[in-house]
Amino acid sequence: MLIASEPENERSRLTLLQNLAILDTPPEEAFDRITRVVSQVLSVPIALVSLVDENRQWFKSRVGLEAQQTPRDMAFCAHALHVADVLVIEDALRDPRFHDNPLVTGPPNVRFYAGVPLRTEDGLTLGTLCAIDTKPRVLADGERAALMDLARVVERELLNRRVNAHSRVVWEEERQARVRSDARFGAIFHETPTGKVIVGLEGRFIEVNPKFCEITGFTADELKTKTFREITHPDDLHDDLVLMAELQSGVRRSFSMEKRYIRKSGESIWVQISVSLLHDESGAPDHFIGVVLDITDRKKSERVLLEYQEQLERSVEERTQELVRSQGTLQTIADNLPILIAQVDSELRYRFNNRVYLEVFGIEPAALYGQPVTATLGPELLDELLPFFQRALAGERVTKDAVQYRSNEERIWSATYIPDIRDGEVAGFFVMSNDVTEQKRIERTLYDKAMLDPLTDLPNRRALQDRLERSLQRVRQDPTPFVVLFMDLDGFKAINDVHGHDIGDELLRHVARRLSQSVRKGDFVCRLAGDEFIVVADSVPTEDIARRIADDITAAIAEPFALPVGALTVGVSVGIAFGCENDLTSEAILARADGAMYEAKRRRRNAYRLADG
Structure with a gap:
């Protein structure tokens, strides 16, 4: 266990802490309100206002912890005195400073810690506002900002004490000064x-x-x-x-x-x-x-925090009002929402279902009460969702995308599982499942458009980059190389100049179709730009196979193309580069294939050449 060193201004810090007359004082609502908000906003079981004394850390306010103080040598907060903004320990068992700390190996079994130093305007750090969890986690950006804002409120309360104490000192100084x-x-x-x-x-x-x-x-x-x-x-x-x-x-x-x-x-x-x-x-x-x-x-920071706190209080009030409404009202609301809503207990039995379950599964919601989730979920789907159920029962809010409840339907759902926490214990979880079929269709359409060349409908440069990365990833697992064939049409510029761009574009579309028909099933064909095309062929163990692919391509392109202005003929120069596990980047492979293509074009047209190395 690593013991935190003392700050450089330790004497001044301790003197101020004693002068504030705050140590060993009764609880105060001004501080307790802040630790309650920290516990709610960060969803942690323990929140503390910790003041670090000479030999101990003492808690002015605490949520979820019985102890009033702990030795300073064990205190996470003693380490936080040295940081600029927030000390975050995502998993104490994996941190060499704390893995053998008694507060980690024993009660309260600290795993996650986030502490913001409480500083005075002259740079003296008195302690921390901290959030503690018994399981590892990551501090989100919004949670970090909220914790820092709340720490500023604690500092304000400490400042009030300092000002009042200072006022009393000044009053005494003035009284003595009269003498x-x-x-x-x-x-x-x-x-x-x-x-x-x-x-x-x-x-x-x-x-x-x-x-x-x-x-x-x-x-x-x-x-x-x-x-x-x-x-x-x-x-x-x-x-x-x-x-x-x-x-x-x-x-x-x-x-x-x-x-x-x-x-x-x-x-x-x-x-x-x-x-x-x-x-x-x-x-x-x-x-x-x-x-x-x-x-x-x-005051500027406080105004932002107050607005946030008011919003939080409004949200809590709205949720409280919803909970006290009648079951009938809740059922009516749930039945009229276009999402699957259910409550599941810790034994994976339904306690509530809305009317949408009848539409999706053909089962009356009332008939599902007390039934296991297998009443609606098949064995394969249950195996897929069970890890998410277990995480929700462990107190974690989780979302599972791309859920397909009925194998004979194309509807896709996004399901969120929210822990049902009562009296500090997880009693089950709520299911909120949205139909995202149309959203996924639109996303797929947009993705396809972004990955296709609008002229030839072949994959474009962006799709090529993605395919090359996957091929490189594969050869790192399977050493069988792949090949990249870089193609540039011979004589295309002359056709463009004589017959115009419309004929040139039509020729490119014919070339794209013929290329797709001449390569092996599963080979990837794309248009790079202008009259440049790329073929990526996986699992090509020998040069002979690569040459056969190139022979098929040059022979196919050499055949005349039937166009509105008559039969036109072009050739193609092909550069071939092998991709293997030693290749670091897709750009390097493309550069080798490009160089080989230019060498083929220089020597003779409608030919191919293998890249060196």
Whole structure:
């Protein structure tokens, strides 16, 4: 088991963690809500907000785990402190850092782990937001993005604690500064890296530090002529004034809020502000002191996350409403959907079928209740689908394409199997099967069009590339070579020039048909471009066989072609290259055949030549 090294800023990190006063505190809904969303979005049994202390990792929030803490030496999260965005362990048993970790070899039997570091704005990593599964898996791009966005929300909650803690520190500093010299207070006030302000009871700025000037865009002298009301966004002013009034009336001792300032440039900027009311020696209200952080970038990310969370909550609410509807309503809805819908229990018996089962299988849905799936699925189809059933019963959502329920029908279905999870256990699965016959027909038509030469209806260059790759793959298993015959017509240009392109195109169509008739059954014929054709012949063990194929081609092409302008004659030059297991690319084989063809054309027309090597 590999123990994670300490971060370079370990002392500062631990100091901040202690100052936040969050360790060993009771659960809080703000954090628990996030781990619940992680568990739902990623469909994992365990989700944690983990804080890495000096000798342990302690869980501020946890879903699916009884333990409150584990030793730091065992912690996956200790490794995540060093990564930039997400640490993903797809299978811990295969990872040399964790394969013998007690958390992997024993409860909770970690197999999959994804942890996003929780960082402060000054780069201190306090822990992680992590998702854990007891089986290996891959983290999808959408899941990674959602986990990172949720981690930013956790960081925001930690930031609130830091700001409040900082506000209390500043309040104490200010109280002590009243007793100490004005010079020392000034140093504390002006040199800290957060915006700080002292505001009079009437709302006017008395003192501002350089960071606050940077945030608002005003100089210190300009701010001292203004009140906080003048630079607060109008939509946020009411809440700000209510909280300030509650401070003055003694209802609260301090408050923290998010609001917008209007910068000198006129643009709005989001800030997190914590305000306390200080009193004089007699106990009367004296002035306000505030700590201000620029959170504009965080608010942009938060807005995206909130929209996503609202969408998720709407989806959950809609699903909940559907589940509480009457069985009759569900049956009516299911019966009117043009898909096969069924519920199957863990013993592969039907618990629900919609009306489409009558159309497809000729069996009333009510008659299928309690019957095994063999009532509709034949033995061969059951063997084909059983692995998908088993994956669904293991908790995985899976889809099987190209399902043919009836062997005497051409209808093709795409079936999705969704685990039926109740109280954390898989009770069975749901079947959602769509008729994709027309879709597959269209896809096949589009594919065929993309792979055919429109003039001759022979396969085109793209189809040739696919065939060569398959031939190369075959010879790596079976050493019997294949041959590529590269052909270029002799005398075609003259016919084109004399009789025109229409006659030339008609001649090419005749050549294509004659080529297809002259080669062996199973040989591949394609038009490469212009008057160039290719034949790929598999399983050609000797040069004699290759020569016979070439002889048949040259003899067939040499016969006159009957065309509207009369009988026309062309020849063909053929280059032959053998493809074997030592060939690395289809381009190399084509280049050899092309070179041999030009050598044949140079020596004499309507002939062939074998490529060297």
